[in-house]
Amino acid sequence: MSDMSMRGFDRANPASLQDLSPDLVGDRQYIASGNAGEPIGMILDISGSSSAVALDLKRLQECTEDADPSVALAGQVGSQIKIRVGRGWLLASVRAQRQDSKVDGGILASIDFLGEGDEEKLTGKIHGFRRGVTRYPIPGAMVYPATSNDLRQIYASDGRSSIQVGTVFPTRDIRAGLYIDALLGKHFALLGSTGTGKSTSAALILHKICESAPQGHIVMIDPHGEYAAAFRNTGLIFDTTNLQLPYWLMNFEEHCEVLLTARGEARQVDADILAKCLLQARMKNRLAEGMGKITVDSPIPYLLSDLSNILQNEMGKLDKGTNSIPYMRIKTKLDELKGDPRYQFMFSGVLVGDTMAEFIAKVFRLPAVGKPISIIDVSGVPSEVTSTVVAVLGRMIFDFAIWARDEETRPVLLVCEEAHRYVPNERNADGSSVGRILSRIAKEGRKYGVSLGLITQRPSDLAEGVLSQCGTIISMRLNNDRDQAFVKAAMPEGARGFLDSIPALRNRECIICGEGVSIPIRVAFDDLDEIKRPASADPSISELWRQSGGEEEMVQRTVMRWRAQGR
Template sequence: MSDMPGPGAFLRAAPLTGGFASASTAAAPVGVVFAIAGSSSRILLDRAAIAVLHDDSDPVVAAAGQVGSQIKMRVGATWLVANIRSLKLEDAAGTCVAAEIDYLGEGDEDKLTGKLYRFRRGVTRYPMPGCEVFPITTADLQQVYAADDRANITIGTVYPTADIPAALYVDAMLGKHFALVGSTGTGKSTSAALILHRICELAPQGHIVMIDPHGEYAAAFKSNGAIYDVSNLQMPYWLMNFEEHCEVFLTSSGSARQFDADILAKCLLAAKAKSRLGQEIAKLTVDAPIPYMLSDLTTIISAEMGKMDRAGDTAPYLRLKSKIDEIKADPRYGFMFSGMLVADTMASFLSRIFRLPGDGKPISIIDVSGVPSDITSVVVAVLARMTFDFAIWSRNEPQRPILLVCEEAHRYIPAGQEANSSVGRILGRIAKEGRKYGVSLGLITQRPSDLAEGVLSQCGTIIAMRLNNDRDQAFVRAAMPEGARGFLDSIPALRNRECIICGEGVTIPIRVSFDGLEEEKRPASGDPLFSELWRDVGGEDQIIGRTIQRWRAQGK
């Protein structure tokens, strides 16, 4: 025999004391608390009482009893708010439904009206079994999700309402990193653009660097951002540290790679020491961002090669020299390895990229879609490391926090391989230590399960859109706090432009419908309309001709 109470439990429940005035049917209880635990509990809902609410004019009340909806319980002079995580039919007659709930927080009760106000996270007093359960109302949610005096941005509305604004606390979100995850086609890029536009509006003198691997975001920020690609990035090669030099210049593997690296370190240090800036530094290191000429480096390599007694010993020097000469001669690498970039332009480069000053354009879009694929990760590594190193070496200066946003983050911090590349190591380090130095990391990915283990858990705020893959869902679920479990179960059922937000950037876990974004502020990531575009005919010869011309010129 089950010891669960039947439908009669609702009749035997303790009477409501100090009732409150309400025109809505939400004034009537819909269930009772059955079992209590620390972070979650079990309640019993009366199906008949829930059915009465379905036609309520308040959409929040009408959604009462559904998975992901909220309920409230009176405990003394406070209202305890909880989220429904799961439902199960409890009795054979079908009149009683058992629900697992997660506590969200509590708010004070107005003695005259019974309304909830001054909501805060956490629970100080738990209800006793038998305590009555009430549906939550729109007025309650307005109090629950009301933004406090902290700096915040509005990005949409709280589901299922159309008028309760959903706010993100910017300092809390950026101070402890954030991640935006969602399957392709869910509106992830547009939502990322919306959040960044709202941040730019709040802080028009901010400092945001976005790595854009597909060239999507230039269209979204052409009015309030600085757009850089291979045609105008002009990133000097000598900004690379030794590790990044090795990734570009070394072609060998195994024990030969270490031998080549030793030669490169010696010759690179000598080339940097030849420059005027290098001569002014007493203890010059191979990692110091000192301008040097590639021709000096190859000359020093040739000189060292000439000291070898046997012809067989010259192979490492020849490998290095030929690779450097190959990169110098290849126009695809001109944005970084041009001879024009030998001057000391570090100050102007940092000023441009970090928006110091921003001149009303607080975001830099770094379009790396035109960068040769074999050095894309090195370019991203240099940009990320420059951000981190600038924050470290400017600690004694007036602080200028920087937000680094990395689209398609799983490409740069892949699971199990984060220690094998410079970009994986530096982004992992920013995730772990960046907060101390004023560097915030924003990760955007469609495959969170492919991210390096631990990186997602370093993100204090997680914005989860629909995820279709079970592994991705499990990965996000593991990174989210326990109190958000009820919301997480609805991730596969989210509509486009909807998300679950939990963590530091919100008071409690929240389901949000994103605001619409003006056409001119959207990224160029829309899906093609095959049924319409395939009706267009004519001009194919010209299309092919122009395409081939750009193809052969590599976009120049």
């Protein structure tokens, strides 16, 4: 190690400081009390957005006794430090550290630069903080602890619309805010292993958004029926009993997913038959007559009986070009859907009317009338069509936004819980339409005012391209090494120091980085009132197994519901 680094902590010799760096002349003018006013280390070298720093172990130990929690953590992994550059301050995050006997002070640390701010002449506080670096420090520049007052200025709202969701770690009173326009305009992802408080945190964020924008438009896909309890008073709950999703809203690709059962070459034959017959069925509607030319994808109502009859008639033609088996396959599947009570929310005779405008207004909350969120509970939807239902809803949101370009924009937020089910990575991809439409929303949605929120416990099973489109990533504890590595690869360089703490996060703690925050932060989420929490709490097995009584009646009631649903 050079003599320069060895002299770095000679605070009693001002001449040596001046020799080290011109920027340190400004350091001598900085007035602060206690540990915050004394350096804890020195810049050794600069490389792009990061730097190597020599930290003084003795000074770090002195800082741990400081009453300011930010100063007490100075120099530790994930903590913030500051370096004077000219008349301002550069903020950085400690990414890693190791003991090194060659370094004066005993510790060699790697830091990532976060941003810079100006110094108030009278108080010495940082103000006007902005992300990015325009002027780098010089090797030999001193490193100081960032105080809670510094962080309060840095995390203060810059006037943009924001919601407060928790407290910035390690402070006790600095509020963590999320900028709504940046959060939603460039999509977001909420990640966390099971049991970390992910569902409650998602409910908290959505409640805050609803409170901030009571006339908003939010659609949430709820695969487990957890969120109905949380939003019963602030939104509308849709499930198989009241969703009434008209089957004719499906495009041709979605019809194929539901009606075709063949595989390989036979599937293409069936698809050609279905396309021809479906178009004929749509053209029977008076709407089609008034519109002139329509396509097989046009959302024109048709009768299931018409489609069935057309299949029957085409099957009887001598010049049909194939045998009758493909026609029978499609017709048999269609009859099965019409007769199965599990599919009545979608394939019902009462859904044949032209209710498209009413359905869109109801589900997309247009107008919201003070209840800006729709919870689509798909837990009761048969698994064979769950992905198709989500695909129809997602595509309708996107198509509506495209065709409403000439109108005043009505942004819609689509939130998908268990997102890895719908947009899986290439290894698990099944070519379903839901993956394609959500991927398209991720890539193009913000042009049309469609925002995407992805919630998942397995980010490594999520399509990498979709996660990379999320401008804000909120990561709770992840226990799986593969998930941790995947998230680290998706996050910006400046957040790497925070990411190393992901496995050590407590429940309801998270790392937030990206467009929705000023700089990467570690946050302890606020508590939610019981009435606003999702029904996601794990049952206490030991307590429930101590209880007894009423089991026979419970089994009878369960069997009756089971049979009534046909599953």
